[in-house]
Amino acid sequence: MRALVMTAPGGAANSLVQEVGEPEPGPGQVTVDVAYAGLNFVDVMTRRGDAAYATDWPHRPGKEVSGTVRALGEGVTGLAVGDRVVAAPVGAGLAEAVVAEAALTVPLPDAVGLREAAAVPLGLATALLLLTDAGHFTAGDTVLVHSAGGGIGHALAQLVPLLGGGRLIGTVGRPDKASAVLASGYRHAFARDEDDEKLAEAVRTATGGRGVDLVLDPLGTETLDLDLAVAAPGARIVLFGNAGGGAVADLPPLARLMAGNLSVTGFSHRGLAATAPDRLARAVRRVVGLLADGGLELPVTELPGLAAVPAAHDAMEERRATGKYVVRVGG
Ligand SMILES: NC(=O)c1ccc[n+]([C@@H]2O[C@H](COP(=O)([O-])OP(=O)(O)OC[C@H]3O[C@@H](n4cnc5c(N)ncnc54)[C@H](OP(=O)(O)O)[C@@H]3O)[C@@H](O)[C@H]2O)c1
Known part of the structure; x- marks a missing residue:
């Protein structure tokens, strides 16, 4: 073969x-x-x-x-x-x-x-688990997604409305990808070619100054300072990749997390497949059900x-x- x-x-x-x-x-x-x-x-x-x-x-x-x-x-x-x-x-x-x-x-x-x-088995199941198990998404949340123009980014745009709806903000590495992100359902799309402070300001402005409830970040720790800067009180930051492939920095100081009631957590499809396949299979079955109902495309x-x-x-x-x-x- x-x-x-x-x-x-x-x-x-x-x-x-x-x-x-x-x-x-x-x-x-x-x-x-x-x-x-x-x-x-x-x-x-x-x-x-x-x-x-x-x-x-x-x-x-x-x-x-x-x-x-x-x-x-x-x-x-x-x-x-x-x-x-x-x-x-x-x-x-x-x-x-x-x-x-x-x-x-x-x-x-x-x-x-x-x-x-x-x-479904990797892409859509990961997107669902990022929102639910890892990100504790609740309807109405504002979600910041880095690398929003790719497979996972598009899957998140389809799933958030099915979980009750929320406000999606995406970032992309190249400005020419922003239009695809907006077309997929994100309300805002920002290129990460500006300095972090300007980007943080743009995200805060997009949320009326409140910040975001959930950050889904596959960029190692490259944008972790930005994530912390735009996190609303009680926000969850889910780290689920290291797209650049370089060394990763230390996690943020405890005091910063405590002061903001923030949580930083990790997600790994490979880890779940190895240690908790039933949880992964449950997510796959749920996504298959959504596709079968016609609610998810x-x-x-x-x-x-x-x-x-x-x-x-x-x-x-x-x-x-x-x-x-x-x-x-x-x-
Ligand atoms: N933890 C897990 O279990 C899990 C499961 C699935 C996917 N992931 C992660 O989720 C992300 C999206 O996955 P996907 O399969 O849907 O891929 P994708 O988004 O279709 O493609 C990967 C994207 O990563 C971004 N990127 C950032 N830095 C990069 C670099 N140095 N070199 C190349 N690309 C870079 C690029 O988008 P921008 O330039 O627009 O940012 C690129 O389009 C990936 O980082 C992947 O590793 C993790």
Whole structure:
């Protein structure tokens, strides 16, 4: 079968579509024939060689797929060969078939298309968990999202109205991405090319001086001072990435958190998949339900095949990409 293989850390030149062996499910696992796979920034961080992603090379990327169950491993119940599913494999999902834990494989109702479903196991589930479990979002909250123009940013714009509505403020690395952010449902979009004080002032003004209730920040600690500067009393700041890949600073002094009744917390999809798969699967099921009801629609850009993925990873790495990308793999 064919799969995307990252041969060594680097750029697109090291990402090749190659013939690889067919995967076999172990106990508690299933093999999924992949119809569509989602692209995620973690693939880019991995190929860049960021610490703690790929431990050996060549590496097989891909952490979210939709498709049909091809085979069941020992002890798997509740799933059958031929079921339409979404799954969050540990990796290797950018391939014609992949093995995933049955605990992280969720059946799809007929009403949900395989194309849109490929954005669920990592992208949409992460966006939901950032708002709910990690961010304690309540209807009416003002939410500041950094890197709002990407897959997670767009997913958040779809989910906030379904959770009761709120005021979304996004930041982007390049001014030309602001229009896509506004079109996706954000009320304000600011480029991070200004100095932090001017940006903080713009965010405060956008909130009538009150500040934001929730910050969703995938930028390591690059913008943590800004987050603290615009946090309303009682705000939650969720750190969920390190897009720049550099060293991260210490967390803020206790006194600053106590004075503002602020909380800073972390979120990791990979951590949840490893330690609390039931919580992750619950989020996947909830998102699938929202898609089936017709309440949730996430526009996706479809790539025609695995060979198109390295160029899309380039666009993500160079900050040119907007929205969510999925690749058509099988029938
Ligand atoms: N913790 C978790 O479990 C988890 C799960 C999913 C995603 N994430 C994180 O959430 C973020 C969004 O993920 P996504 O898959 O939807 O990707 P994405 O937003 O489609 O693409 C990544 C974005 O990161 C921003 N970025 C900031 N600094 C960058 C740098 N130095 N180099 C390249 N890009 C940079 C760029 O947007 P701007 O320039 O506009 O900021 C870029 O478009 C990523 O940082 C990802 O790692 C975390």
